[in-house]
Amino acid sequence: MxxxxxxxxxxxxxxxxxxxxxxxxxxxxxxxxxxxxxxxxxxxxxxxxxxxxxxxxxxxxxxxxxxxxxxxxxxxxxxxxxxxxxxxxxxxxxxxxxxxxxxxxxxxxxxxxxxTSDQHPWFKESRTSRDNPKADWFVWAAPKPDGTAPNNWLSVFGGPAWEWDGVRKQYYMHNFLASQPDLDFHNxxxxxxxxxxxxxxxxxxxxxxxxxxxxxxxxxxxxxxxxxxxxxxxxxxxxxxxxxxxxxxxxxxxxxxxxxxxxxxxxxxxxxxxxxxxxxxxxxxxxxxxxxxxxxxxxxxxxxxxxxxxxxxxxxxxxxxxxxxxxxxxxxxxxxxxxxxxxxxxxxxxxxxxxxxxxxxxxxxxxxxxxxxxxxxxxxxxxxxxxxxxxxxxxxxxxxxxxxxxxxxxxxxxxxxxxxxxxxxxxxxxxxxxxxxxxxxxxxxxxxxxxxxxxxxxxxxxxxxxxxxxRKAHPALTDGDMQFLDLDEDVLAFTRAKGDDRLLFIFNLRGGPQAVRLPSHIEIRELVGMPGLSGSLIDGVVLVEAQDGFCARI
Incomplete structure (x- = not known):
């Protein structure tokens, strides 16, 4: 060892x-x-x-x-x-x-x-010449004949993804800030x-x-x-x-x-x-x-x-x-x-x-x-x-x-x-x-x-x-299967299941209450008190207030 x-x-x-x-x-x-x-x-x-x-x-x-x-x-x-x-x-x-x-x-x-940062020792060495030991550790490229950048790539942080270096007389690539030169993973x-x-x-x-x-x-x-x-x-x-x-x-x-x-x-x-x-x-x-x-x-x-x-x-x-x-x-x-x-x-x-x-x-x-x-x-x-x-x-x-x-x-x-x-x-x-x-x-x-x-x-x-x-108390929520339900109402409804732990969730993300009739193949065994959820079941219909949810064992 x-x-x-x-x-x-x-x-x-x-x-x-x-x-x-x-x-x-x-x-x-x-x-x-x-x-x-x-x-x-x-x-x-x-x-x-x-x-x-x-x-x-x-x-x-x-x-x-x-x-x-x-x-x-x-x-x-x-x-x-x-x-x-x-x-x-x-x-x-x-x-x-x-x-x-x-x-x-x-x-x-x-x-x-x-x-890396342009202050990383690797980049400081790389930019000193075209033939130093780390010369090709970063993405360097020659300018086009008119002096412009090698291609049209853009930076996530705005502007071209290329910065001119006066020592090497080449451009280096940066997907983000000009002070964040890209490493060359082909090396x-x-x-x-x-x-x-x-x-x-x-x-x-x-x-x-x-x-x-x-x-x-x-x-x-x-x-x-x-x-x-x-x-x-x-x-x-x-x-x-x-x-x-x-x-x-x-x-x-x-x-x-x-x-x-x-x-x-x-x-x-x-x-x-x-x-x-x-x-x-x-x-x-x-x-x-x-x-x-x-x-x-x-x-x-x-x-x-x-x-x-x-x-x-x-x-x-x-x-x-x-x-x-x-x-x-x-x-x-x-x-x-x-x-x-x-x-x-x-x-x-x-x-x-x-x-x-x-x-x-x-x-x-x-x-x-x-x-x-x-x-x-x-x-x-x-x-x-x-x-x-x-x-x-x-x-x-x-x-x-x-x-x-x-x-x-x-x-x-x-x-x-x-x-x-x-x-x-x-x-x-x-x-x-x-x-x-x-x-x-x-x-x-x-x-x-x-x-x-x-x-x-x-x-x-x-x-x-x-x-x-x-979540920690229910194995179904750790890595159990997930199946969404097709309902007419505009709710987020799905089941999570692992072994005997089978749970139904219905979340109302809208601004008003909703009454949800469950599909015939869903049989509620008992209501489960998921913290903060107050949805109820009355005569086979789930009632869920705005910004609320419902949880049950099936």
Whole structure:
């Protein structure tokens, strides 16, 4: 047994713990500050681990904490194997992970492999000449005869995906900021270096990886132009706001290349050398996303699971949720999905799903009831368990380069990244003792702070805790089958079944009460008290109030 394998030994032997798991995303900058600089840190995460464990989740997804100049808030990595001093030290990370494991929590860390920071030593060396040892570690290309960029590829963050370098007298590719050059995965040495970085964290005992922009790793070696986006095409790349011309192209050549499958097999082979590790990939591929997920998760030899942006939009309707779930299960076969309504890149879902602020609490509760009932693993984003709405920020408060560039038509991602409110009466809601927090805490968030909801019957926080406990208590909700019901009423209705655990769910996402007559083949054995749902059964008809649901054993 190697030393690295010995360090991994304390993990549970259940290799499939991730299947049906509840994952809680922590954005470290905004979770808890312990050193008074106005920015969250790893010691802050450790301090709040009991709170996370009390929610009833299985794992934490930790957004980037690696060494970085922070041009894109840590998604521009300059050292894959160290902690940025802003967040602490490797010792702080080890202490946090040890405490998480003592509390029964797994740790999944965010790996950004498609690109680095332009301050990474690899890129600094690569740009010095065309013949240095790392000259071809990044995507370099000669200009066209007229000096313009090699092709028409666009950046997700706006403008061309090419930046001129005066030393090499070539362009380098960047799918995001110009300070985030893309690595060239066609180079085997690059793959080896990235796998080595992953191994570094596996040897420290992490339980898995969330892989950022997992379909962006490879590019077309011929650098062919992307065609214009055809409105009915499956090749759309609408992963950027419509203020950005990125969505005007079909992204056939700048991402989602077939060579990526072979690399993901190599990545999975590394994970399989350790017990109980997992991987979840972020797939941003427009209408092609499900096909990409199928290719990346099928067969048990690539990623364990993926998530798309399908449920991260404004549509919270029965038809949309049913379409997303059925499309996934019809397309992906033996793959696995991770569903989420919010994360660090999109507006918080209670603001996306409902305009009326008075209804947000009801929608927050209903949304997690729906999410916890779906087939797949689920991911919660810090603060959603408090029902936090999107924060409205002034332009001078923004830090997100994406929002700054496209203001005011697109306000960026800062509104979902504001600090976690812990204590309503404290400065900055208990997030920091600094005079100024890196982002302000809105007054409406302070009113929803943890201490205002803790132990309060009927609060969103307590509803989350009870709902997650309900999910964990029913095997059908972990990995049971799912079957949607065809009903005349506009409700979300489906069954979940595993062995003797067979449950019926009916959710009314509309604004008025509905009476639902069940199909003749559905026989109710007993009503089940899913937390927060008050639907009733009278003479074979299910009565469900607005933004409410019904659960029964069948």
């Amino acid at each position: 190697t030393k690295s394998q010995a360090r991994a030994e304390p993990h549970e032997s259940n290799a499939d713990w991730w299947r049906g798991a509840v994952i809680y995303q922590v954005y470290p900058r905004s979770f808890q500050d312990t050193d008074g600089d106005g920015i969250g840190d790893l010691k802050g995460v450790t301090q709040r681990l009991p709170y996370i464990a009390a929610l009833g989740v299985d794992a934490i997804w930790l957004s980037p904490f690696f060494t970085s100049p922070m041009a894109d808030m840590g998604y521009d990595v300059s050292d894959y194997c160290n902690v940025d001093p802003m967040f602490g030290t490797l010792a702080d990370f080890d202490a946090m992970m040890a405490q998480a494991h003592r509390l029964g929590l797994k740790i999944i860390i965010d790996l950004v492999l498609s690109h 085997h040495e690059v793959q080896e270096a990235l796998l080595s970085a992953a191994k570094f964290w596996l040897d420290r005992g992490v339980d898995g990886f969330r892989l950022d922009t997992v379909n962006y790793y490879f590019h077309d070696k011929e650098l062919r132009d992307n065609p214009p986006h055809a409105p009915d095409s499956e090749d759309a790349g609408l992963d950027a706001p419509d203020v950005n011309p990125y969505g005007m192209q079909s992204h056939l050549y700048d991402k989602t290349q077939p060579e990526n499958v072979a690399f993901l097999k190599r990545f999975r082979a590394l994970l399989d050398q350790y017990d109980g590790r997992t991987s979840v990939g972020e797939v941003g591929d427009g209408a092609r996303s499900l096909k990409t997920v199928a290719a990346y998760t099928a067969g048990g030899d690539k990623l364990h699971m993926c998530y798309t942006f399908d449920l991260l939009g404004p549509d919270f309707t029965p038809n949309h949720i049913r379409h997303c779930c059925e499309a996934f299960h019809n397309s992906v076969a033996d793959g696995w999905v991770c569903w989420a309504f919010s994360n660090h890149d999109v507006n918080r879902h209670v603001s996306r799903f409902i305009e009326n602020a008075e209804e947000r609490e009801a929608v927050a509760k209903l949304a997690v009831s729906v999410l916890a009932s779906l087939r797949g693993s689920i991911c919660l984003y810090q603060g959603e368990e408090l029902g936090l709405p999107e924060a409205e920020l002034a332009f001078e408060d923004l830090t997100d380069p994406y929002g700054i560039r496209f203001w005011p038509s697109f306000k960026g991602r800062d509104g979902c990244r504001t600090p976690m409110p812990w204590a309503s009466a404290e400065d900055h809601a208990g997030f920091t003792t600094a005079k100024k927090s890196w982002l302000p805490v809105p007054a409406e968030h302070r009113a929803l702070a943890v201490d205002t909801q803790e132990g309060k019957g009927g609060s969103v926080l307590e509803h989350y805790r009870h709902t997650l406990a309900f």
